[in-house]
Amino acid sequence: MRKQRVLVLSAPGKVILHGEHAVVHGKLALAASLDLRTFLRLTLDEEEEEDGKEGQDHNVQLLLPNLGLRFCWETTHLHPLLLSKFRSQAPSTDQLEAIKAFLLLHPGDQDQGDRDRGDRGSPCVAATAFLFLYLSIAAQADPQRPRLLEVVLWSELPAGSGLGSSAAFCACISAALLSTFGLIPFPSSLDNGDRWTEGELETVNSWAFRGEEVIHGNPSGVDNAVSTWGGALRYQSGKISPLKKFPSLRILLTNTKVPRSTKVLVAGVKNKLLKFPSILDPVLVSINAISEECEKTLALMDEAKTPSKEHFDILEDLIDMNQGHLNALGVGHSTLDAVCRVTAGLGLHSKLTGAGGGGCALTLLPPDVDPERVSSATAGLSGLGFECFETTLGGPGLTSHPISSLKPNVLQAFNEA
Template sequence: MLAKRLTVSAPGKAILHGEHAVVHGKAALAVALNLRTFLQIRPCNNGKVAIHLPNIGTSLNWEMGQLQTLLTAFSAGLDQSKSPSPEQMDKLREIGSPIVIPAATESLAALAFLYLYLSISAKYGQIPSVEIVVWSELPVGAGLGSSAAYSVCLAAALLTACGAIGCPLKEEKYIARWPEEELDLINQWAFRGEQVIHGKPSGVDNSVATWGGVLRFQSGKITLLKRVPTLRILLTNTKVSRSTRTLVAGVKDKILKFPAIMNPVLASIDAISNECENVLEAIALSPSQKYYLVLEELVDINQHHLNVIGVGHTSLDRVCQVTANHGLHSKLTGAGGGGCAITLLRPDTDPLIVEAARQDLSACGFECWETSIGASGICLHSPTSLKPEVLQIFSKV
């Protein structure tokens, strides 16, 4: 059982190549984004289970007796091999009654937490009175896997708290990761949390948050690339909202209307994903400048393709124009129609150029971060490994 506070973190995700084409059986490359969600779980003796979400201004708590009643009623049916049932979700909504807007971020976050807490308690032994604080560097609703990072952090923390998985962090270490079989268990439970939030997730986001690095996704099969480099990028949030469902439907309509035109475009996007995979493996073995030039060309070609299939946006065009003025190469990431873009940075890119591009993007009203892709997945942290701003957040709550 949990004897001391533990801190875990998981990365967000971006799509490097293969957006929309993946819906039609083509390959996509999903990458771990080194903007992370941090969770701290602490034992307490007040007879309550509490969760604090300062990013969205929410704090909730439940009496252990209240949860025990629900745990008894559902103990036979809560398992990582089963999807959440409508009956289970109705029961959870009853005790999640402080949240009154069913589709709100706060409500979904609370329901995912309750489902994972009760499911894991039912299978491995009830988790004692705890307090959880979750804080994220990821913007919510920007298509960067914030909910998956949250679910993976919850699963890892709760499984560790009840002893279902070990605690690999030793005193002499700053950061540690679980062995492969325990990561797989974390991922399975996190997927159930994602189902609570999204209904029918692909499993890509939680897999990226669990394993990190780069994952290839095609026709429902997820493969972790073994040798990948860490690449510097600028990540830009245009803050333009969009409907993924509408964009996906629009691409499908174009394919039906112009199959002879659109199918070759999708095949070309697939080829870009495959070529990029080969180049990433080559960079991991020998980081030659020539490979980064190829990556930049692939980014440019794919961005043109994404405009052709109808998922571009003037805000994304603006990101590409602004960064091109500084000799940089950008493309949308995710659904398109607004949302976010990534800009590749070569290892030798002048920091002054990066800062100038950031300032110009900010002047457009965009939000911009310099970060990296290919980051590590879910891990445990010692306090000395945490950024000062993370420690400050945890100390305030």
């Protein structure tokens, strides 16, 4: 007999409040979760050993409707790879090369049909990260029996915009697979209202970090930590710790849709620092002081329960000063200047978030802001070809959901995948 279990999870993206680029040079950075999330639905086939020895549905499926991609791999093809390569937990060159070779031989892309696959470039990085996590976690649990499952991921986060979409992807995949293979409790086995323990979330986070290593090579660990735990955190010199006091903040998030290379921008800042150390070293010190002042102000706001106008005035000043510093470091962009100009004309304060050079900007929305001002800002920015999201900061991290609680757009995406 065959039965199915369904698991629905979500994990948030992130923004950097302050400390971009300075964090590379040992200064403090603050990051917070976004109320824009990646959602996962996992359907697990549980069958008795005598049932279904043959059949086309002995497979692992990965559906990515945001990207228009569908993958399907037979477990009989995955099993030899699982047994031969995946004994260590950290991604190795041998493992990644084995996955890439497997994907070239078994691309699994159903949307390609029988079209020529001769020169399709590098394998999909999302598929590579998924298979690394699937094979590695399976090897820790039961390498003799790959599980039959379908995974659908749909995201509210624009990919490649510096908002932690890959970390949310990896956190969801890691939690789903760890639950599937029995390394952490399956959410339906938790008591009502209970979440995974801190130790179980640490396990999820460590695997999400490995997935991020597959995608990015040398991630900081900030993005996957925010996706796993939510809230806000501080990061300095490799040490990540949560901000225990963080008020809910509303922002307008603007995606300029301008692509940029974080690696190139970081290298550009380094070159400027080498060229003008006496000028730019103090800028990094000032950015660190901004992060510290922001952390202190956020704690006071959380303690006050009802933050005052003076608190928001401080946050707005810090945003303006940091944006000026980031421009001095050379990571601004004309589109980011346009965001600041449009919002400043309406009495709002904006800064880039992330690597800069395009990407995204955040605009602080005080609690008493006139909704018409927000609408005018959104209209003005949309008129420039930008994409705007009104959202909040500091929400929950990795969460399991009853499927009945999902928003209609998420359900529609799952049903149409």
